[in-house]
Each structure stands twice: as structure tokens, then as C-alpha cells.
Amino acid sequence: MAAELHVELVAADRQVWSGEATLVVARTTSGDIGVMPGHQPLLGVLESGPVTIRTTSEEIGTIVAAVHGGFISFADNKLSLLAEIVEMADEIDVQRAERALERAKSEADAAAERRADVRLRAVAAR
Amino acid sequence: MGAQLRVYKRRIRSVTATKKITKAMEMIAASRVVKAQRKVAASTPYATELTRAVTAVSTGANDKHPLTTEVENPTRAAVLLLTSDRGLAGAFNSNAIKSAEQLTEKLQAEGKQVDSYIVGRRGIAHYNFRERKIAGEWTGFTDEPSYADAKAVAGPLIEAIEKETAEGGVDELHIVYTEFVSMMTQNAVEARLLPLSLEEVAEEAGTKDEIRPLYDFEPSGQDVLDALLPRYVESRIYNALLQSAASKHAATRRAMKSATDNAGELINNLSRLANAARQAEITQEISEIVGGASALADATAGSDK
Numbered sequence: 001m002a003a004e005l006h007v008e009l010v011a012a013d014r015q016v017w018s019g020e021a022t023l024v025v026a027r028t029t030s031g032d033i034g035v036m037p038g039h040q041p042l043l044g045v046l047e048s049g050p051v052t053i054r055t056t057s058e059e060i061g062t063i064v065a066a067v068h069g070g071f072i073s074f075a076d077n078k079l080s081l082l083a084e085i086v087e088m089a090d091e092i093d094v095q096r097a098e099r100a101l102e103r104a105k106s107e108a109d110a111a112a113e114r115r116a117d118v119r120l121r122a123v124a125a126r
Numbered sequence: 127m128g129a130q131l132r133v134y135k136r137r138i139r140s141v142t143a144t145k146k147i148t149k150a151m152e153m154i155a156a157s158r159v160v161k162a163q164r165k166v167a168a169s170t171p172y173a174t175e176l177t178r179a180v181t182a183v184s185t186g187a188n189d190k191h192p193l194t195t196e197v198e199n200p201t202r203a204a205v206l207l208l209t210s211d212r213g214l215a216g217a218f219n220s221n222a223i224k225s226a227e228q229l230t231e232k233l234q235a236e237g238k239q240v241d242s243y244i245v246g247r248r249g250i251a252h253y254n255f256r257e258r259k260i261a262g263e264w265t266g267f268t269d270e271p272s273y274a275d276a277k278a279v280a281g282p283l284i285e286a287i288e289k290e291t292a293e294g295g296v297d298e299l300h301i302v303y304t305e306f307v308s309m310m311t312q313n314a315v316e317a318r319l320l321p322l323s324l325e326e327v328a329e330e331a332g333t334k335d336e337i338r339p340l341y342d343f344e345p346s347g348q349d350v351l352d353a354l355l356p357r358y359v360e361s362r363i364y365n366a367l368l369q370s371a372a373s374k375h376a377a378t379r380r381a382m383k384s385a386t387d388n389a390g391e392l393i394n395n396l397s398r399l400a401n402a403a404r405q406a407e408i409t410q411e412i413s414e415i416v417g418g419a420s421a422l423a424d425a426t427a428g429s430d431k
Binding site: 080 | 169171183273277343344353354
């Protein structure tokens, strides 16, 4: 059994990342789930939250992305992460996210607050 | 300068100005087609993965869902028509509208009541002018639709299909949009989006005869299906919006190209006429001078004697 799995991280309007990984951790509606090579076929609904991908490449190391809603599906050693919005942790502007969080809190916009919170958590997990 | 010549010169100037405008519009549309095509390509991975996931659930879980169940006696259907906000695109909008009208007639002949949902100012104007009822309308994003726009369109439609027919819900959802085949060819097509035929989805994914793995569903098959199907519908609508945008730009490009060509031809013809008018004027002046000189010569010859 190969000790790696192929990952496709796809947003609605673009392909965000694709490559080989040894471990992927994502948050489903029933809790965090870790997928390693050879996992049983799986199809789950994702919560908004950070997704951690431990890649096989030395240079890239571990990737963290903020995912807002979506799905995880794994079969034949291929893992697809689908989401409407995907943001890589290094693409996230921390100050902007913090400002967005404060604004969302003051306006009591629960959805925006959660989005900003997920972004910050993704950056923190990097 | 003669009056005739002045009129021709003025018309040439005005046509030249128009030609410049249409030429610019042609080039803008050409660059937008490329951009729109790129967007269609960029959205393909998501659509493919989503289709695969839907097939996976449909085989793994035999659950009933309002989005996949055929109603025995469908009495109300929704037709979503995608047009553009702006015209100057040849027959683009009228083709889409015509196709939607044919579909509406067909559905009405089958005894179904039809709710029209329209994207784009052109389609809305067409329906308003004829005082037809519009169930839902969206404008402002047809040139460059984003996924959020597709979500905004899909939301009320999914809601309508999940509602009971007696309470104003619909049983079927049809979509009419313009498919982008190539720069030269765009076709108005109609497709039934809902209820979703899972077999068709499988065929589309190219996995009809494949043996699919037995999936583990997280949290459950029903929940996954509940979350997955609306996303699938959104993604189909998003794809249709993108194709419609690409088609619109291609149609604009073609319309503007023929406008530019026509303007060029018009300028050619007008300059020929202007040249002829100028020549006629010169000829007339020469004959006047010659005539005048000979009259003068005759007069002096007469007085000498």
C-alpha cells in the first residue's frame, strides 16, 4: 500500500490545490476526521473550519486552508475536498479578517462572524 | 464646396465614428469571451467532483429526496430563463426567449401551470412588455456571474420545489440557457434540472458501468444527500450562467464585427459617391471657364472689326 494519497482541494470557481499527502484532517458535521492512505471509502459533509493537509513534499510541508461548507469524499486513495469558498491560510489577510470579525460581532451577523473566525483559526493552525 | 459633396463628407465622418465604436466593442467582447471561457474551465473540476459525489450517494443510499422524486401528476413547472442585461448581441436574447416560449407552450399543453423565473434585463423587459407574470427575476451579474449569484438564483428555486404543490410549490424545474459551443456557434438549449434523474447524472460522470466503492457516510446518507443535491443544482445553474455569459460575449463580438464590416463598406461606397460629386463639380467648373473664355473671345473678336 502506497503511503500517500492524492488530494484535490476544489472551490466552486477554481481548483485551489492538488497533490500528494500523507494525512488530511477536516471537520465534518459529526466531528474532526483524519484520513490517511487506505482509509475506507468515505463521503461526509464538512463544517466551516480549517482543513490541514500534511503533504509528502518537504518544501511545502503542511497546508492549512479555511473551508466554508462543502464535502469530503475519499475512494481509491483519492481524496476530494469540495467547498464553495476555500482560502489558503497564507492567502488570508489577518488584519482584514480581524476587522471583519469585529464588524460582524458589532452587527450581530452570525454567518460573517463564523467566516472570519474560521479564517483566523486557519491562520492560527498554520 | 458643392452642397452634394458636403453632405457626403458629413456622412463619411459620422460612419467613421460609428465604426470606431463598434470596432472597440468587438475587441472588448473578444477579450471577455476568453475570460468567460476560462471561468467555465475553472469551474469544471468542482462540477466533476460534485457529480461524482452525487452518483456515489445515489448508489450507496436509497433515500427518497424531494429533489429526486418524480411526482405522479406534475401540475406546476418552473422555467428558468437566462438572458443578458444588455443587448447588441445579435439574436442571442431572442433565441433564448423563443426557446423558453416554446418550452412554456409545450408544458402548458401537457396541462402544467408554468412559473417563469428570469435572469437578465432583456428577458424581464420582454415578459413585462407582454404583461406576463414573472415569479422571480435577477439582474446585474450576467456579464460576469459569480458563484454567489448562482446561489442567489438557486435558493428560491430549490425552496419552490421542496414546497408542496398545493402550497404554491413546483414539481419540475426546467432551465433554458445558451450553450457555448465555439466562438461561432452558440445554441439555445433547454434541460430539465429537477427532479434529478440519478441515472443521467451517472451517465454524465461517465461512471455508469463502473463498480463503485461502498461509501461510509458522515453523518448519514440522508444528511449527505440533503446537503449535496442543492449544491449540485447550484453548480449546474452556475455552469449555465457562465456558458450563457460566454455565449453573450461571443454573440456581441460577432454582431459588432459585422457592424464594423458594414460600416467599412458604407464608407467605401460613400467615398466613391463623394469622389464622383467632386469630379462632377470640377468638370462643371472647367466647362464654365472654357465657355466663359470663348464667349469673351467671341465678344472681343466682334468689337475689333
